Amino acid sequence: MSEMVRKAGNEEIINHWIMAVSCILLIITGYGFLFQLKGVYALFGGNYAMKVVHNWAGVVFIVSLFATMFNYLREALTYDADDWAWIKMGGGYLSKSAKKAPPMGKLNTGQKFYYLVILAAGIVIAASGFSIWQVQGNRALTQVSHLVHNLAFILFVVAVPVHAYLGTLANPGTFRIMVYGTVPIEFARKKYPKWMKEIGK
Numbered sequence: 001m002s003e004m005v006r007k008a009g010n011e012e013i014i015n016h017w018i019m020a021v022s023c024i025l026l027i028i029t030g031y032g033f034l035f036q037l038k039g040v041y042a043l044f045g046g047n048y049a050m051k052v053v054h055n056w057a058g059v060v061f062i063v064s065l066f067a068t069m070f071n072y073l074r075e076a077l078t079y080d081a082d083d084w085a086w087i088k089m090g091g092g093y094l095s096k097s098a099k100k101a102p103p104m105g106k107l108n109t110g111q112k113f114y115y116l117v118i119l120a121a122g123i124v125i126a127a128s129g130f131s132i133w134q135v136q137g138n139r140a141l142t143q144v145s146h147l148v149h150n151l152a153f154i155l156f157v158v159a160v161p162v163h164a165y166l167g168t169l170a171n172p173g174t175f176r177i178m179v180y181g182t183v184p185i186e187f188a189r190k191k192y193p194k195w196m197k198e199i200g201k
């Protein structure tokens with residue numbers, strides 16, 4: 001068996017599962033509320049029970065999102081010329097031409113953006129959700145909170161499935177990071193050459 005490189009630690013793997021499950025619960029229940037889907041209400045034991053699930057899944061999600069700061073924030077705020085080259089060619093996702101993507105570090109440019117967008121949208125959706133949940137008697141604030149909450153929700157509904165697709169079917173070999181935290185060394189050298197150099201492998 002080929003040598004493995006550890007890309008994610010155990011606490012990172014567990015936190016990612018907590019984040020993914022709570023986020024999917026939020027998307028399903030949020031979708032149910034938005035379109036008042038009786039079938040979804042029934043799935044969670046009615047409107048009230050679904051609200052309780054949604055609110056507390058929101059608390060779990062934002063706590064797990066804050067826990068990611070130690071793992072990704074520094075990397076996600078570090079850019080160089082290769083990132084600009086990556087952006088110019090759309091990460092190579094948009095064309096079938098054989099042009100090679102520039103060498104990347106531990107996260108590629110798209111992953112850095114994804115992280116920052118989810119972090120910002122997560123803070124906005126949690127703050128507006130908390131306001132809808134806890135602040136009573138201020139109609140204007142509640143209305144603005146609903147609008148902001150729904151706009152951030154649209155972003156999640158688009159970004160999370162794209163992320164899940166890129167982490168599974170679109171990039172075979174990547175999903176094992178979410179389960180084991182490791183990848184074969186040849187895979188890592190191809191995908192994250194700058195990071196491998198950094199850690200001397």
Ligand code: HEM
Pocket residue numbers: 007016019020021023024068072107110111112114115118160163164165167168174175176177178
């Ligand atoms: C729903 C199913 C999901 C799958 C299959 C999935 C898959 C993955 C995989 C395989 C990685 C490692 C990528 C790498 O290191 O190259 C990853 C990383 C990550 N995931 Fe997920 N994920 C899912 C849901 C989520 C959700 C709901 C969030 C947050 C809203 C999230 C946030 C992140 C972040 C911030 C990273 C690190 C940066 C990145 O690789 O983009 N993931 N995910």
